[in-house]
Amino acid sequence: MDEDTHRVLQKLKMKQVNLVPVAALENELLLKLKETRDQSEYCWTMKPIFLQAVLNSNPELERVTYIDGDLFFYADPSPIFENQPDCSVLLSRGDIVIPSFEKEQIDMLQRLLGRYNSGFISFKHDDAGTDCLEWWKERCLEECKNAPGEGKFGDQGYLDYMSELFPNVCDITTPGVNIGHWNYGQHTFSWKDGRIVLEDGSPLIFYHFSGYRIVSINEIKQIHETTRTDLPFVHELYQETLPHIIQHMKTLDPEFNGFASKDDNK
Numbered sequence: 626m627d628e629d630t631h632r633v634l635q636k637l638k639m640k641q642v643n644l645v646p647v648a649a650l651e652n653e654l655l656l657k658l659k660e661t662r663d664q665s666e667y668c669w670t671m672k673p674i675f676l677q678a679v680l681n682s683n684p685e686l687e688r689v690t691y692i693d694g695d696l697f698f699y700a701d702p703s704p705i706f707e708n709q710p711d712c713s714v715l716l717s718r719g720d721i722v723i724p725s726f727e728k729e730q731i732d733m734l735q736r737l738l739g740r741y742n743s744g745f746i747s748f749k750h751d752d753a754g755t756d757c758l759e760w761w762k763e764r765c766l767e768e769c770k771n772a773p774g775e776g777k778f779g780d781q782g783y784l785d786y787m788s789e790l791f792p793n794v795c796d797i798t799t800p801g802v803n804i805g806h807w808n809y810g811q812h813t814f815s816w817k818d819g820r821i822v823l824e825d826g827s828p829l830i831f832y833h834f835s836g837y838r839i840v841s842i843n844e845i846k847q848i849h850e851t852t853r854t855d856l857p858f859v860h861e862l863y864q865e866t867l868p869h870i871i872q873h874m875k876t877l878d879p880e881f882n883g884f885a886s887k888d889d890n891k
Contacts, residue, residue, distance in 0.1 A: 626668055633878045647671065650678055654766070662769065669743075669779035670769045673762035676748060680758075686750055690715075693744035695835055696803075697863060699821050700828040705799045706747070712795035713753035716784055717745045717803040722811040725853070737773035738807075741784040744833050745803045749793075757791040800825065805833035806849045814857045821859065832859050838885040842871045846885075 631646050650671065651659070659667050676689050688706065709715060719742035721731050748754040761783055770777040788794040797803075801823055804812060813824045821829040836849035845867055850856055874881055 626671065629881055630883065633874060633881050633883075636877050645675070645678070650674055658766070663771065666769050666771050666779060669771075669781075670765045672743070672746075672780050673758055673765055677755075677758055677762055680748075680750055680755065684750075688747055688749050688754075690747035691743075691745070693833065693835075695837060696744060696831050696833055697859075698831040699859075700801070700830045702802075702830055705797060705802060705830065708799050709795055709797070711793065713749045713751050713793035714757050714787055714791065715747040715795055715797050716741045716787065717797050718742070719781075720808055722808045724810045737776070738778055739782050739785050741781065742803055742805070742807075742833070743779075743781040743784055744805075744835070745797075745831075746784070751793075753791050753793045757787055757794065760790065761787070799830070800827035801830040803831065803833050804829065805835050809857055810855070812857070814859060829859070832863075834860070834863055837863075837867075838889050839867065839871065839883070840885055840887055840889075842868050842875075844887075 626647050628646070631644060634642070634644055655670075655674070658670060662670060672691055676691055679689050680686060705715065719738060719740060721734050721738070723731065726734075748758045761780070764783045765780050768777065769779050771779055776782070814821055814829065816822075817826070823829060836847055838846040838848060840846060845864055847860070850860075874883070
């Protein structure tokens with residue numbers, strides 16, 4: 626989404642990665658929207674546009690999946706797709722489970738943020754999948770506002786309507802998928818045979834580390850978890866891993882500055 630990140634990723638020389646600079650996707654309409662939308666809103670706007678471009682450029686693909694940059698994978702995600710091969714769209718539930726919150730507070734947050742989390746969403750290359758993706762793109766072009774108080778939450782708010790408008794839109798049923806600060810309270814995490822598992826023995830496939838702000842290699846903030854003391858140990862593992870990644874980036878490209886500001890709480 627920016628030239629600096631594209632430059633660093635090029636230097637990593639990852640053989641299995643095809644880089645697409647945002648400029649390759651932008652047109653006159655998008656450049657106008659870029660002037661009126663903040664960084665988050667514009668990134669959200671680009672999600673369906675990028676997915677559609679990938680499918681259009683690679684018609685042989687069976688499926689295209691978007692993943693947020695703050696997802697950390699601990700196990701092979703293949704079962705997500707193998708368990709539901711007939712689903713044209715796979716959505717990740719965003720049910721809020723925070724034991725310390727009152728029911729009224731949780732209900733309010735659920736209304737504001739929607740039933741799903743758009744950090745992981747997958748579209749099959751069939752009629753229902755591509756039609757749904759086109760609809761999502763058009764909605765995001767119309768409006769992708771970061772205003773939960775107005776009932777508008779970027780690209781994510783539109784996910785609630787997909788199952789009403791299109792066939793074969795499914796909630797992901799595979800356990801251990803897209804667990805984050807909004808729902809980890811319903812799970813327990815432990816080590817078993819060298820992998821992280823949940824309370825039923827299912828592997829943790831990936832965790833969504835939403836809310837981290839990297840101010841420096843020595844200062845990593847979590848803006849969503851400022852008062853909770855029950856963080857699962859995967860957070861500690863993640864925080865131990867990040868400085869090594871940051872140091873690698875600094876060695877690879879000393880001029881790269883991807884740090885957040887101290888007052889960046891968005």
